[in-house]
Amino acid sequence: MGFALRTNYINYYYSGMGAGLLLLTVGLSGVYFSFKRNASLVVNMTVTSKRLINLWTAFSLNIAVLYSIIILSSQPYPTPDLITFWISLITGIILWRNTIALKTLDLHSINLQAELDYRSNDSKLTILPLYLLMLALYLLYTQEAEIAQYEEHVAMLFGINLPYPQLDFIKTILMLFGAISLYKQKPIGNLIVLVACINIVLSQPLAFFLFPLLEAIKNNYPFHYFPGMWTSLLPMIPAILILQKVSTKFFISNRYE
Amino acid sequence: MNKIAFRILALAIFGIRYVSAHALPGESGWLHPLSGVDHMIAMIAVGAWSAQLGGRAIFSVPLAFVVAMFVGGVIGFTHISLPFTEKGIAVSVFLLGLAIALEHRLPIFLAIAGVGLFGICHGYAHGYEMPSMTNKYFYITGFLITTACLHLVGAIGGLLILEDKHGRIYLRLCGGIAIIIGIWLIIGLPK
Numbered sequence: 001m002g003f004a005l006r007t008n009y010i011n012y013y014y015s016g017m018g019a020g021l022l023l024l025t026v027g028l029s030g031v032y033f034s035f036k037r038n039a040s041l042v043v044n045m046t047v048t049s050k051r052l053i054n055l056w057t058a059f060s061l062n063i064a065v066l067y068s069i070i071i072l073s074s075q076p077y078p079t080p081d082l083i084t085f086w087i088s089l090i091t092g093i094i095l096w097r098n099t100i101a102l103k104t105l106d107l108h109s110i111n112l113q114a115e116l117d118y119r120s121n122d123s124k125l126t127i128l129p130l131y132l133l134m135l136a137l138y139l140l141y142t143q144e145a146e147i148a149q150y151e152e153h154v155a156m157l158f159g160i161n162l163p164y165p166q167l168d169f170i171k172t173i174l175m176l177f178g179a180i181s182l183y184k185q186k187p188i189g190n191l192i193v194l195v196a197c198i199n200i201v202l203s204q205p206l207a208f209f210l211f212p213l214l215e216a217i218k219n220n221y222p223f224h225y226f227p228g229m230w231t232s233l234l235p236m237i238p239a240i241l242i243l244q245k246v247s248t249k250f251f252i253s254n255r256y257e
Numbered sequence: 258m259n260k261i262a263f264r265i266l267a268l269a270i271f272g273i274r275y276v277s278a279h280a281l282p283g284e285s286g287w288l289h290p291l292s293g294v295d296h297m298i299a300m301i302a303v304g305a306w307s308a309q310l311g312g313r314a315i316f317s318v319p320l321a322f323v324v325a326m327f328v329g330g331v332i333g334f335t336h337i338s339l340p341f342t343e344k345g346i347a348v349s350v351f352l353l354g355l356a357i358a359l360e361h362r363l364p365i366f367l368a369i370a371g372v373g374l375f376g377i378c379h380g381y382a383h384g385y386e387m388p389s390m391t392n393k394y395f396y397i398t399g400f401l402i403t404t405a406c407l408h409l410v411g412a413i414g415g416l417l418i419l420e421d422k423h424g425r426i427y428l429r430l431c432g433g434i435a436i437i438i439g440i441w442l443i444i445g446l447p448k
Contacts, residue, residue: 052420059413066291066406073288 022176053101056188060093079158080210084203085171092195100190100246127242128182131193134238135175138200141235142172145207145228153227157215171199193242200239207232286399289383290407295346295442296379300404302353302435303372304411308419309357309428314365319408321369325376326383326404330397333384342385345378347446351439357432360425379404 064086071078071086078086154160178192212226290296300322307318332339353375356363363371383400387393418424418431 052417055413055417055420059410059417062406062409062413066403066410069287069403069406070291 053097053187056191057093057097057101060089060188060191064089064093074160076159079154079160080206081154081203084206085199088195088199088202092191092198095198096191096194100194101187127193127245128179130238130242130245131179131182131196134197134200134235134242135172135179137231137235137238138175139172141204141207141228141231142169144231148225148227150207150227153215154211157211157218171196194246197239197242200235201243204232204236286383286387286396287403289386289400290379290403294438295350296382297407298435298438299346299349299353299375299379300407301411301414302350302357302432303375304408304413305415305418305428305431306353306357306368306372306411307408308412308415309360310362310365310368312365314368315412317365318368318372319405319412321373322376322379322408323401323405325373326380327397327401329377329380329382330384330400331380332377333381334387334393336385339377339381342378342381344443344446345375346382347439347442349375349378349439350442351436354432354435354437354439358429358436359432360429 067086067089071082074082174192175196178189178196181189181192183189207226207228212223212229215221215226216223290300303319303322307315310318329339352371384397387396415428418428421427
């Protein structure tokens, strides 16, 4: 929405406003359901076929190759946030393919029997509220970053020409798609959750620490405020929690298989 | 299987780095198909249409487009005048969208011929717009690989959509979106 508010283009304005309002609604519902556990958000996931997983893997690898083309062609060189997105994309695909692609996410199960039923069709998926909370906090961060002119600062810092790629806008749309896929029990939902969480863990410290430091060194200033700095670490909390739960779940389930 | 996939990925990534290193600085062919909505939609639509046709078409139709792009690119480098290429590009988006939306199963040779014709228009535009300082071979390799990647996105995306219970309808709706974009491009053409 911040992006929409600062643009002169009417199509960007409406798409930005629409996406922002949708994200705000989805994010707020995530906050609500995180505090109030609701049975309707416990989704049963079915184990997907190998063919579908292979198709999604091929599709996501293809997207990764296209994104690599964009990164390697960026002038004069790719910025750290573009690189971290690429790293998280590749890491996410490899992790997803080798761990949870053919399995279900059952993050709130606490007893051994539930762990042993990991592959069963009754496995429950309760990652969604945490993921929606992460979305809401990420939206908060993008608001601060956009209003404080994040793109302009990054463009000046790295000596690149505007328009700087609207990565945050693309990322929020992708995350929203991930939330819908997760709710609809599509395997791509799991992949987007992994990529999004890894990306948030890797890229959020940039605005908090790296960019202000680089700006301070470049302009000989003391360490100071950089757009998005105050809220950049907030989405990391649910992201780390999700990754921790996924990894714990995976290792426990492997131990009993 | 995982090792093979990893090697293919590594080859793709480092291959791009190697060729880009020569194509850059300046406009590289790698980015050209991604820089315009007309090229991008047409290339994804070719892939999606091939998935809809099924069978051998899934390989032969995109391959015909890539080969025709190469021919068109070579004609473009030589700056031989080829009329109606911009119109051809805009019409290609419209017609490919129409083919997907109507789900009309053409004989494979007709599909290849039609797609080939569009491929020449797209290739010509790429070749004609090549900066004079850029290495031709790296430029052409770049835009052909990116084109193939976009075909794959369309083809695999099409197959994924068709996996769904209502996939055929969704794919036809995607064709409808391509029609709208095609009309928008045709209207926007300079008189």
